[in-house]
Amino acid sequence: MASSSTHVYLLSSVFLMIFFQLSSHQQLCRKDEYLALMQFKDSFVIERQASTCPKVDLWKSQGVDCCSWEGIWCDQNTSHVIGLDLSSSCLFGSINSSSSLFRLGHLQYLNLALNNFNFSKIPSAMGNLSRLTYLNLSGSFFSSQIPLEISKLSNLAKLDLSFNLDYSHQGLLELKRPDLNNLAQNLTKLEWLDLSFVGINSPIPKALANMSSLTYLHFGQCGLFGKFPTNIFQLPKLRVLDLDNNWQLSGSFPEFHSHNQLRVLDVRNTTFFGELPVSIGMLSSLEYLDVSSCNFSGLVPPSIGNLTKLHVLNLPNNSFRGENAPFFSNLTQLIQINLKLNQFTFSEVPFSLASLTHLIKIDLSFNHITGHFPSWITNLTDLRQLGLGSNKLQGSLPSSISRLKNLETLFVYFNNLSGIVEFDTFLELKSLKSLELGFNNFSLVIKTPTNRTIPKFKLLGLASCNLREFPDFLRNQSELNILSLGSNNIHGQIPSWILNMSANLWALELSHNNFTSFEESFLVFPCPSLLYLDLSFNFLKGSLPIPPLSILFYLVSGNMFTGEIPHQFCNMTSLQVLDLSHNNLSGMMLQCFGNLSSMLVLNLEGNNLHGLIPETWETGNKLEAIKMGQNNLHGRFYGTISIEVPETNFLFPKLRIIDLSNNRFVGTLPIDFFARWNAMANLDGENAIYLQAYKRYLMVNLLVVPFQFPYSMTITNKGEKMEYAKILEVFSAVDLSCNKFDGEILEVVGNLKGLQLLNLSNNILVGPIPTALGYLTNLEALDLSQNKLTGRIPTQLTRLNFLAVFNVSHNHLTGSIPKGKQFDTFENSSFGGNLGLCGMPLSRQCNYYNSEDLPPPSPTSKGNEVSGLLAEFSWKLVLLGYGCGFLIGVVIGNIVFTRKREWFLKTFRNRHP
Numbered sequence: 001m002a003s004s005s006t007h008v009y010l011l012s013s014v015f016l017m018i019f020f021q022l023s024s025h026q027q028l029c030r031k032d033e034y035l036a037l038m039q040f041k042d043s044f045v046i047e048r049q050a051s052t053c054p055k056v057d058l059w060k061s062q063g064v065d066c067c068s069w070e071g072i073w074c075d076q077n078t079s080h081v082i083g084l085d086l087s088s089s090c091l092f093g094s095i096n097s098s099s100s101l102f103r104l105g106h107l108q109y110l111n112l113a114l115n116n117f118n119f120s121k122i123p124s125a126m127g128n129l130s131r132l133t134y135l136n137l138s139g140s141f142f143s144s145q146i147p148l149e150i151s152k153l154s155n156l157a158k159l160d161l162s163f164n165l166d167y168s169h170q171g172l173l174e175l176k177r178p179d180l181n182n183l184a185q186n187l188t189k190l191e192w193l194d195l196s197f198v199g200i201n202s203p204i205p206k207a208l209a210n211m212s213s214l215t216y217l218h219f220g221q222c223g224l225f226g227k228f229p230t231n232i233f234q235l236p237k238l239r240v241l242d243l244d245n246n247w248q249l250s251g252s253f254p255e256f257h258s259h260n261q262l263r264v265l266d267v268r269n270t271t272f273f274g275e276l277p278v279s280i281g282m283l284s285s286l287e288y289l290d291v292s293s294c295n296f297s298g299l300v301p302p303s304i305g306n307l308t309k310l311h312v313l314n315l316p317n318n319s320f321r322g323e324n325a326p327f328f329s330n331l332t333q334l335i336q337i338n339l340k341l342n343q344f345t346f347s348e349v350p351f352s353l354a355s356l357t358h359l360i361k362i363d364l365s366f367n368h369i370t371g372h373f374p375s376w377i378t379n380l381t382d383l384r385q386l387g388l389g390s391n392k393l394q395g396s397l398p399s400s401i402s403r404l405k406n407l408e409t410l411f412v413y414f415n416n417l418s419g420i421v422e423f424d425t426f427l428e429l430k431s432l433k434s435l436e437l438g439f440n441n442f443s444l445v446i447k448t449p450t451n452r453t454i455p456k457f458k459l460l461g462l463a464s465c466n467l468r469e470f471p472d473f474l475r476n477q478s479e480l481n482i483l484s485l486g487s488n489n490i491h492g493q494i495p496s497w498i499l500n501m502s503a504n505l506w507a508l509e510l511s512h513n514n515f516t517s518f519e520e521s522f523l524v525f526p527c528p529s530l531l532y533l534d535l536s537f538n539f540l541k542g543s544l545p546i547p548p549l550s551i552l553f554y555l556v557s558g559n560m561f562t563g564e565i566p567h568q569f570c571n572m573t574s575l576q577v578l579d580l581s582h583n584n585l586s587g588m589m590l591q592c593f594g595n596l597s598s599m600l601v602l603n604l605e606g607n608n609l610h611g612l613i614p615e616t617w618e619t620g621n622k623l624e625a626i627k628m629g630q631n632n633l634h635g636r637f638y639g640t641i642s643i644e645v646p647e648t649n650f651l652f653p654k655l656r657i658i659d660l661s662n663n664r665f666v667g668t669l670p671i672d673f674f675a676r677w678n679a680m681a682n683l684d685g686e687n688a689i690y691l692q693a694y695k696r697y698l699m700v701n702l703l704v705v706p707f708q709f710p711y712s713m714t715i716t717n718k719g720e721k722m723e724y725a726k727i728l729e730v731f732s733a734v735d736l737s738c739n740k741f742d743g744e745i746l747e748v749v750g751n752l753k754g755l756q757l758l759n760l761s762n763n764i765l766v767g768p769i770p771t772a773l774g775y776l777t778n779l780e781a782l783d784l785s786q787n788k789l790t791g792r793i794p795t796q797l798t799r800l801n802f803l804a805v806f807n808v809s810h811n812h813l814t815g816s817i818p819k820g821k822q823f824d825t826f827e828n829s830s831f832g833g834n835l836g837l838c839g840m841p842l843s844r845q846c847n848y849y850n851s852e853d854l855p856p857p858s859p860t861s862k863g864n865e866v867s868g869l870l871a872e873f874s875w876k877l878v879l880l881g882y883g884c885g886f887l888i889g890v891v892i893g894n895i896v897f898t899r900k901r902e903w904f905l906k907t908f909r910n911r912h913p
């Protein structure tokens with residue numbers, strides 16, 4: 001933001017300078033240039049939008065002296081046109097090298113920004129305008145490779161090719177040949193360079209550090225990668241350095257010196273890392289510091305307190321820590337401070353903010369801040385946004401909060417705040433649009449008299465606020481986008497007015513209440529803009545409500561819906577998460593689920609569905625999790641799903657979780673098929689990043705409503721059914737237990753390198769345990785129990801340093817049990833029911849005269865020795881009963897916010913559907 005205002009500021013100063021130099025003199029323009037200009041103008045359609053683009057329109061009425069036309073300047077001696085500013089002139093049309101523009105050979109200043117050149121290439125004839133010192137083609141729909149000829153413009157002081165975007169905001173221009181290095185070597189006089197959204201897609205060349213005239217450098221979202229050359233920070237005149245949104249660009253901050261003139265330093269959404277150096281306090285001109293969403297860590301140095309000109313301090317989504325921060329008190333110019341999503345452990349909201357009376361935005365959410373809700377904060381009466389959510393604040397919310405008359409956003413969700421909150425307190429806050437109080441220990445009291453005006457909210461988060469009925473004032477909340485009333489004690493019917501209250505409702509969260517039905521029956525859910533609907537864990541009966549076509553998330557787990565899944569779901573092409581689990585749905589599986597190409601999570605677990613799983617799946621679909629366990633699905637799985645797909649074109653490129661347990665599948669185990677699933681094979685790569693980015697987008701930007709991602713797994717151990725709810729951002733599991741799969745487990749299973757849970761128990765598998773399982777070094781749970789496996793337990797399995805759960809009981813295994821590492825922690829229940837097994841922990845000793853009992857040959861140990869890491873893994877075991885087919889009654893909702901191990905766990909109450 002600061003960079004764009006600097007931009008505007010510098011632009012207008014150049015404009016004024018030229019204007020005053022030139023406009024005070026009268027001269028007649030040259031006829032050839034007059035004609036060239038008229039011809040240039042006539043080569044475009046003027047896309048008139050009201051009266052916003054008068055420039056070229058006025059030309060005719062301003063006479064024949066083009067030197068007096070708006071947007072044109074001539075040299076006072078020669079009368080040549082030397083300046084042309086047609087920015088924002090609503091020009092529409094193509095341009096090429098034969099354009100009459102290039103007959104204006106004396107141009108020094110050319111600004112065509114903010115027009116629509118209809119995806120033209122930048123004409124190579126631009127290189128003939130060799131006197132140009134200023135060239136601005138930003139935001140004008142220029143596309144493809146920037147011509148080599150641009151690098152001939154060696155007099156350029158300012159070059160702006162930024163923001164040439166298509167209609168879906170993708171960059172259109174590319175810089176390959178010439179590349180950035182060519183530009184840097186030839187355009188040595190450049191002071192200002194803005195290539196934002198130009199596809200540079202290379203590392204930053206060292207030559208850039210020789211451009212000693214540079215004052216302004218902006219490379220936003222240019223696909224830069226590699227390491228940022230540190231000496232660019234030291235360029236003597238540099239004032240603005242903005243490298244935002246190059247997420248593969250790495251680097252760290254150097255030692256700064258006192259002669260450094262930086263005013264704007266923005267590296268947000270890159271992979272810059274390391275600590276903020278103490279010498280950052282030397283940047284005495286710094287006004288804007290944004291390192292959001294990088295990999296910074298360590299303490300924030302107290303020298304930050306030296307940056308007394310700072311307006312904006314944005315450090316969110318890093319790993320910064322600190323126990324106190326007295327140094328903020330010096331930053332008296334601060335307007336915005338954002339420390340969200342870090343590891344700060346302040347014992348109170350830093351009191352050093354109390355004197356910063358210009359503050360408009362404070363966001364300290366998602367840290368570990370303790371203490372009381374600060375009453376002094378109500379003195380900061382300019383505040384518009386206050387975010388303290390997801391910390392450990394306790395005590396009450398002071399009613400003096402009503403002094404913050406300008407407050408638009410108040411987020412205090414996920415704290416330990418308690419006491420009675422009078423809703424009336426918020427009625428003083430006339431600007432309040434977003435209020436999130438959810439998941440504290442509040443009792444919200446709403447006794448609003450009807451004659452009070454209530455702000456029209458956009459977002460209301462009242463989850464877990466001890467509500468016993470629907471707040472009546474909601475009837476008039478016609479502008480609500482997001483409403484969360486989950487985890488309250490509201491019972492009975494869902495009133496029909498709540499569904500008609502706002503035409504723009506995007507998200508409605510009513511989970512974990514005691515709703516039994518809808519007041520009014522309907523065929524299609526009557527909220528036309530709904531993206532997110534959560535009705536999970538109520539007592540809703542009857543047929544499944546059909547959401548509107550706009551829906552992205554539809555969650556109704558843990559109710560008592562019956563009947564078939566309506567075929568209308570086949571038309572919901574936007575659906576990303578569909579969770580119908582743990583209801584009483586019956587009928588045939590909808591085959592069209594395989595064609596819903598936006599789907600990420602499909603959870604139909606724990607119903608009574610019949611038939612085959614979908615036979616065709618969209619190639620390259622986005623599915624990350626398929627859960628169809630505990631149904632009556634059958635068929636020869638292998639036959640239905642094995643479709644010829646070229647090796648390079650993965651059928652399920654993103655799939656990481658498949659649960660088909662507790663069904664009636666028969667046939668050979670489809671392991672070789674899974675082994676071609678890209679995502680399970682490469683967990684560390686792009687997929688993980690994709691998922692994180694996606695979740696972050698949803699959680700932080702779109703929906704503040706807590707949402708549950710169904711990442712829990714069941715596994716049989718010691719004959720008991722357990723649920724493991726591992727809270728992980730990246731989770732990868734195959735559960736085919738409790739079916740009738742036969743045949744051998746093939747060695748290709750070793751390709752599923754990212755796999756964390758493999759459950760093949762309770763089938764009729766034969767043959768040996770493949771040694772290749774030893775390659776699945778991420779495996780944390782392996783259950784092969786209750787099969788007909790033979791042979792020895794491969795010693796290679798001792799490589800599995802993370803293995804916490806292991807079960808091969810009730811097979812026909814023989815020989816000695818491997819020793820060492822994790823294997824020393826497993827109990828005899830892991831091995832029981834195999835008459836031929838011997839050695840610890842079983843009581844049967846091995847007889848080494850018997851060749852069967854001899855230990856298998858030792859593998860060459862290559863695995864890295866990571867012991868003690870196990871402590872990091874916190875499987876949550878929930879005992880659930882015995883045998884196959886037992887119903888699961890616990891849902892773990894988890895919310896993942898960052899790319900680091902930031903997660904939040906909420907265990908909701910048990911419910912047996």
Ligand SMILES: *[C@@H]1O[C@H](CO)[C@@H](O)[C@H](O)[C@H]1NC(C)=O
Pocket residue numbers: 148149151152154178182186
């Ligand atoms: C650099 O500029 C010189 C002279 O201005 C020109 O001859 C040369 O082609 C330019 N180099 C590139 C890579 O454009």
Ligand SMILES: *[C@@H]1O[C@H](CO)[C@@H](O)[C@H](O)[C@H]1NC(C)=O
Pocket residue numbers: 221223245246247248269
């Ligand atoms: C981060 O940058 C990448 C491009 O490098 C972009 O696609 C993504 O949307 C950005 N993320 C955020 C949160 O702005």
Ligand SMILES: *[C@@H]1O[C@H](CO)[C@@H](O)[C@H](O)[C@H]1NC(C)=O
Pocket residue numbers: 278279280281282284303306
């Ligand atoms: C604070 O700034 C002054 C000059 O403005 C400088 O002399 C001093 O070294 C700085 N302190 C730190 C810790 O950076």
Ligand SMILES: *[C@@H]1O[C@H](CO)[C@@H](O)[C@H](O)[C@H]1NC(C)=O
Pocket residue numbers: 302303304305306308326327328329330
């Ligand atoms: C406040 O700034 C002054 C110099 O501007 C510096 O000497 C002092 O140490 C700073 N105080 C804190 C708490 O950072």
Ligand SMILES: *[C@@H]1O[C@H](CO)[C@@H](O)[C@H](O)[C@H]1NC(C)=O
Pocket residue numbers: 354376379
């Ligand atoms: C807040 O304002 C009140 C009265 O306006 C004043 O008495 C109090 O000292 C202020 N608190 C802080 C921390 O500035």
Ligand SMILES: *[C@@H]1O[C@H](CO)[C@@H](O)[C@H](O)[C@H]1NC(C)=O
Pocket residue numbers: 449451452
């Ligand atoms: C609302 O009505 C009550 C009486 O019903 C009255 O005491 C109060 O002053 C009224 N408030 C406003 C803002 O009109």
Ligand SMILES: *[C@@H]1O[C@H](CO)[C@@H](O)[C@H](O)[C@H]1NC(C)=O
Pocket residue numbers: 489490491513514
């Ligand atoms: C909601 O249901 C739970 C579980 O059945 C019950 O304990 C509770 O009393 C019910 N609450 C209300 C308000 O009906």
